[in-house]
Amino acid sequence: MAERRLLRRLRPWVFPALLVGAFEWYARRAAALGSDALAPPSAAARAFMGAALDGSLWQATGFTLGTAALGLLLGAVLGIALGLVLGLSRRAAQLGSLSIEVLRPVPSVALIPLAMLTFGFGVRMELAIVAFATFWPLLVLVQSAVQQIEPRLLEVSRVLGLSARERAFKIVLPAIVPRLFVALRLGVAVALVVAVTVEIAANPNGMGYAMMIAQQSFDPALMLAWLGWIGVVGFAVNAGMVLLQRLVARRMGMLP
Amino acid sequence: QSNPKIVFGYTAVSDFASVFVAAEEGYFKKRNLDVELKFIPLNSTIPAALQSDSLQIGGPTPSVFLQSVDGGLDLVLVAGGGLTSKTITGFGLVARAGSGIKGPQDCVGKKIGVPGLGAFLHVTFRAWLKESGVDYRKVNFVEASFPQHADLLRGGSVDAVVSADPFMSRITESGAGYVASYYSTFLPENNQTIVHAAKREWVAKNPAAARAFRESLVEAAGFMQQPKNDAKVRAAIGKYIKLPPEVLAKIQISPPGATVSEKQLGYWVGLMKDQDMLKTSIDVAKLIAK
Amino acid sequence: MSTAADFLRFDGVAIRLGGREILSPTSFDVARGEFVCIVGPSGCGKTTLLRAASGLVAASAGEVRRKGVKISEPSREVAFVFQDYGRALLPWRTVEGNVSLALEAAGVPAAERAPRIAEVLGKVGLAKHAQKFPVQLSGGMQQRAQIARCLAQKPELMMMDEPFGALDALTRQSLQDELARLVRDDGLTVLFVTHDLEEAIYLGDRVIALQANPGPGRPSLARMIDVKIPRPRDQLTTKEHPEYLHLRRELFAFIEQSHG
Amino acid sequence: MSTAADFLRFDGVAIRLGGREILSPTSFDVARGEFVCIVGPSGCGKTTLLRAASGLVAASAGEVRRKGVKISEPSREVAFVFQDYGRALLPWRTVEGNVSLALEAAGVPAAERAPRIAEVLGKVGLAKHAQKFPVQLSGGMQQRAQIARCLAQKPELMMMDEPFGALDALTRQSLQDELARLVRDDGLTVLFVTHDLEEAIYLGDRVIALQANPGPGRPSLARMIDVKIPRPRDQLTTKEHPEYLHLRRELFAFIEQSHG
């Protein structure tokens, strides 16, 4: 019985351990052959401790998370606002549909060079791209959320003679909250990925940049440490969002 | 009088040594200049950074600078960085062990990694090929950053790379490749490898600061040319470019060229025209701040 | 046939939806305090008729008048109990909160709401479940919550669209009796749609039978039957009352024939 | 009391789910060809009893035996018509495909399937809708599709869980009569759950009444009534048959009292 419990506990760690072990072996072999670009995970762990101690880890993480959050805020506010308008007014939705369909599929990363031209580097360009990347999914999801509000509820509001304001705050907004959260979760993931990508491709700040620097300055261990850390940060942010989503769902009686 | 704060952008090459020395020896401070040195990972982003005022002065390679001017950015040169020299063997064509590449003719049809397409090493390498009578269009160039060169050669992804020290010596030491040609030694001497550019508008507004900046570099160049200062120069480089000490000790430092002449810039314009990299005609005289 | 005292009047009301005539011109009157049941096969337009009567859908021809005024928009004086109770409740509000919505809409001050909510919840037997969310309720309880909200509106006219459609027999019977009592006590007028003929006879003062697929020669309104069984009625004796058995037979026969 | 010839035997079957005793020890027998109806208030365990009888849920005590063999897993000889027909059909298969599923499971060769499908679809009156997907059907048609799939199984025992619960009166009545005919023709044994007492009396040879919340002193099985109304029965005359009216009264009185 105790053994089974132990196995149950250990089970999730078996695969990561195998992966790390295999990588350790491979990287040691490559390093022995004179590779400049691979380091074993054990060295990465040491490099990670170093970065954590000298503060560069927290500074870069703060930059990436902060910029991603700001960009998401910008993209989300615009996306939700326009999504509400398009969701509530069929006319507006029809007018904008073609423009949205044409602009939406432009890959956000294609704008990195343009943003670089326009803003140089720094917070502004990253902000702009993150906002662009998160704007579309939020717009589309909020619009469809509003359009999928139970028509019966809107009829209830008519039968009860609710004012437009009451209808917005008592019916429309609460009704889209669950879907809004799904959209926001997606938005958070997109924001983080795009922020890191922008840093890797162009912007000399944050975690992605730190990783590139590590790679370019001959420090594959540090590079690997950053890669792992980026994974941890993404995992934590995602887990946080799931938690928040559950909390709100429970508060609103969506979960039994 | 007070000068504006200058954020100066540099990349990880020793051609910026005169700037590092000027900062370390206090030549900027002496002229009442407040210069902050900022590391930029990609040389080609410097013009955009200048345009968006992220930097006041930056050190693009001549090819990057000319392309940006060609594209419509209104930049001028304030000063210059390192110079080409026949004595420099700090970069060259490194071929994969067993690839059989010995000279320019062998490059035809091969895949060659360069650290930046359209960047300094790429342009100069193509110039060398052309001079040797090889059509560079028949060579397949791919972009790859320095630290990857060794692995790429070893893995056979490329046949050769245009690399630079300290990466180059690591490759040869590990046996993954050999230097097929220090092609830079075939190029004419005394042309800037790095130029220090600023927005024309900024220079017009702060002519004194621009001049003071150039004068600081001239003084730094004088300092560098005295062999006894070599240790100090290396220390300055080591401070701004993170390099392992043994690498730092061996690194070749290109001679400084603080002032840029029309002839020097004209050389690059000619080179790039040859390679179809410029669309407009460029008036070199207008690009150098007096 | 009709007088100005008519409480609700259908005057040649026809409805087209999606290019199809769902209700052919229909005229009838409902007096104040009357309990009118509407029966008919699935898809014949019962719900549509009710929606037109409350102003949720506009008539394509003719008009509906309430107390002499043409209906164009829903009014708070008319309550509507929707067929799909599961969807008509705000899932993010408790039973109490859902009932409160009607009071908020009517601008009842916050202080007065609690006692009125308690009162209507007591009437429908949900007093103990006031703090529950709709998902935590059984179907019957959800429907009772919706009825409570409608009662809180203090309507003078109540539209009920198959309100007991999906309840079990016992709950259904007790709600039927409860409704009959409420209606009598408050003097409500009710338009009650059901597909259960026996329920219609049991509850109604009058039963209106609709038929499907109206065409040029086929009006939607097929039959109008007065139910003269005395009130109060009860589940056992009323359903063995000769008049009840007679009406049941008559309606079944009619509907079977109009169906075939 | 029971003989070896018993077709289905409940022997002290008790069921606990989620830590609560839902069914207290219950024993009864069903003979081959019998139509047994099970009634009781919502949540009393009717569905659970049926699931135990078909092996979908395991008894916590006692055992269910079919033809003398203890039931532990569902068998293809027993068909189960689920209460929520909307969910019991594969939405991505047409009516035909859904019926075919039963034949595929039984390993019927592809060539033989078509005629058997056509046969059962004819029996339930869906021949014309064979190519439609479930979403394109009304509730009644979906339920008939499910029944068709169960018939295709050629079961000897059929479990039906409130199969007509959400149908309109007319469809319901015609399906009731159709079912009675099918059962007689094929000699099926049926366990039929309903919350409609009248339906139970109308269809059953026997009615078993369950009560909710069994406790130490309260067995789940509350009443067992034999229905001695002759067959074939029909909607009008049977429901005015004195025995029918009598049983109705008796059951109602009992259930009302056990409810309160």
Next chain:
Amino acid sequence: MNGNDRGRVGINMNRLGSLAMLCALIALWWMASNAGWVSRVFLPTPQATFASLLEGLNLPGPNGNGGNGELLAFTQATVGRMVQGWLLASLFGVLLGAAIGVSPTVRAWVQPTLEFIRPLPASALLPLAISIFGLNPGMVLFVVAFGAMWPVLLATVHGFAAVEPRLSEVARCLQMSRAAFVWKMGLPNAMPDILAGMRLALTIALIVAVVGEMIASQSGLGQAILLAARAFRASDLFAGIALLGLIGFASNALLAFAEKRLLRWQQP
């Protein structure tokens, strides 16, 4: 009849309206760039962009002669990379997802690992992938497939987990085999989710392909726009962006169409 006619006219009016809206946006661009509100270094004129596009696609431009056709080859490369990566992602996503969805054992062993690597941006993986696999098209393909696999994988897992319990019981009652269950219940049930996931995956595949081209120096539109930006050729840059948008638009529309055909059973 009447209602129908009105419906059709209404739809045409809507189309016209949305087209007019798009034209208005382009007109705004035209004005902004031609009037010089924004520097042409950043914002080329629509006509210059169009000319670059024609030239790159080797179509006769306004001055009559054909272009160099470079963009055409780049577009082919990018589309090829995107489609191949997407197919790989779909294949592995469905296989892995089905394994996790069907078998609790597989789920217990691998899902935590997947949960952890999932948030890793594909772009961050590129430097490592280059080190391990070298700078070749296969490596980029691997990263594209890796990045695009997740939506398909998650959708498949979800689709399998969400098999209506009633249907599982139907399967039990019919004594269906496990393989028959996977094939007849699990996969069809997961199909809408899988298709939606594949649509998302296609978008991601395009994005990662572009990033891959930018960072790993593979010839394609990603590299083309990056080089255009480095050389300050704004019109070429915009032409590349427009082409990428077009690829996204067309592939999305194509999949939406396929989805509609495949999911006929959902429509009443």
